[in-house]
Amino acid sequence: MNNTVHYITVTAPDSEVIGYAWAEAGADDVEWVDRRASSVSAYKASMEWYKRIREARKRGLTPLGVLNLLSHEPGVGPVTKAADAAVVEELARVVTPADDQRLLDQLDRDDPEAWRELGDAFDALTDEDRDVQWGGGQKSPSGAIHVPFPMYSQGVHRAVDALLGVGAVTPEHRWMDNPVPTPSPEGTLRPADAVRAATAVVRGEKFCDGTIDNALKSGLLDAVVASLRAWYADPAAVQPRPPAPADARPDSGQAHRLPQQDLPEPPDPSSPMCRFCGGSPAADVAFRAHRGLVVLMGFRKTDGPMCMTCGLAVYRALTTHTLAWGWWSPLSLFVFAPLTLVRNALAVRKVKRLPAPGPGTLGPRYDPGVPVRRRPRAYIALVPVLWVLFMIVTGLSGGV
Template identity: 50%
Template sequence: MTEPVRYITVTAPDGNIAGYAWADSTEVGFVHRAVGSPSCFATGSEWRGRLYDAHRRGLSPAGALALFSREPGAGRVTQAPDLAALEELARTLTPADEQRLLGHLAAPDDPAWRELAEAYDALTDADREVPWGGGRKKPNGVIQVAYPIYSEPLRRVVKALWNLGAVSPDYRLASGPIPQVPPSGRMSPADAVRTATVILAAERCCDGMIADAVKDGTFDALVAALRAWHAGVQAGRLSGAAPDGTDDTAVARSHRADKS
């Protein structure tokens, strides 16, 4: 049975929303946003621990939330229909989130973009077939774990995605659900980065993520979205602007300098 929850929007010192401290009639908790800076994650973890401690010391859920609503970075107490609605809110991208994700991508004139285009365009249907190896019992009785066998051309595309920054350094994204490809088949560039992060980073500990994405079309959709974004940047056609007035092209051109 679900019930309404009251929550506080928590902002990290860097100005980004870290997540939401919540309380229902019996419990307290904290929902981290799916996208956030390291400062956001640290802030959310601190709030979560302190909120639980306050509740364990005897404060009611409502009392604990009211206490923390006076903390720096706390928003006003608001109500959501249930915890699922709050979790959905935490997965929603803001314009600032999108700019931060796109800011990790290589500059428009970086050779990594040409490499992605050439590698992807060279893929054949046979290259997309992913057989599995292993899964057999060895003479000593040990059963080898099954693993996907990716073709070299497909590996080339995956490497190009890593090299152009399609995998966000915030690997916490890999713990969330894969963004769904819209019926139109046109994924947003920010969702393409989130998807690449989930699939490529998770492949390192969960074999077959890339194989599944290739099979269901997600892999093609994320590559198409990134290439379309890159083409738009080169042609100067992008219309989105960051909160500080910086356009997408400037973000893409300056991000490497920011990281050095």
């Protein structure tokens, strides 16, 4: 079974990786996974990217066509091939030194009183504080059982408030999307992981009673506070995060690229891509059509990058329309229709100079059809031309 996937890496303007869009070979949809350790702003941006993917799919593009289309956007890497979806999921779990620093920046080093309170609050915890008692569980006269709940002491509440006071509980860590860090065998935590653990424990208590109790009993909260106090005393002494594995290490904001055997050479992002079929090369042109209806007039314009094939198709269709319907008002006859035909003739020269386009990536390529001179509708233009000639001849004859 072929589980090969193609994916693109999406980054923010500051080079932070937002997430990855990917599609499995033979699948009929594009998946999106945001990077788990990304910032709140990057997470919000990932929601917008997910909407853009869905909108591109509604246009009828193939999954690979969606990836190729989005790969031309600013901050998006080329379409890359991976062995399976697990590779992309692993990339989404990568944590960078910038992620750690962002969490450490949430800590308030300028409030020594808050840090003093943090140390005092945890040093003052007694065995009775740590031996959390639980209430509830009794059956009421109606037969309902009261849900058990922890009854934390004033000392525990003080310690939790102290963690909040130094900024160790922060919305910048998306704790629901990430596992709770665990101390090393020596019982230590890196400072950034201490922020992650403090956020997960304090915020988690609101969703699951007893989260703080478990952290007290396991020693996790003690490891959190010890790590934070050591960082506050001497940030330079903190051991940095070890480098990510070579097969999942971000490189200048972009995830490491896996070998791309059997993958066609991606298009040059600086080269325009045809707006209709996705082929390259393409030229940025504008074709127009005009319609004159006695006292009313209509104008139409189709512009953007077009390959030679699609460009010729648009040119021939709009020019034929103008030749058929562009003459039926005085201004159309003498001004707008001739001007439209001249502008189209100049624009199509840019398209005709292009070489044949490469494979399309967005959908079917337009059929140029037969040249304008072989389209019967184009000769409707002879009617107003002959009428003008007739009027001129008649006028000259009457003046003789």
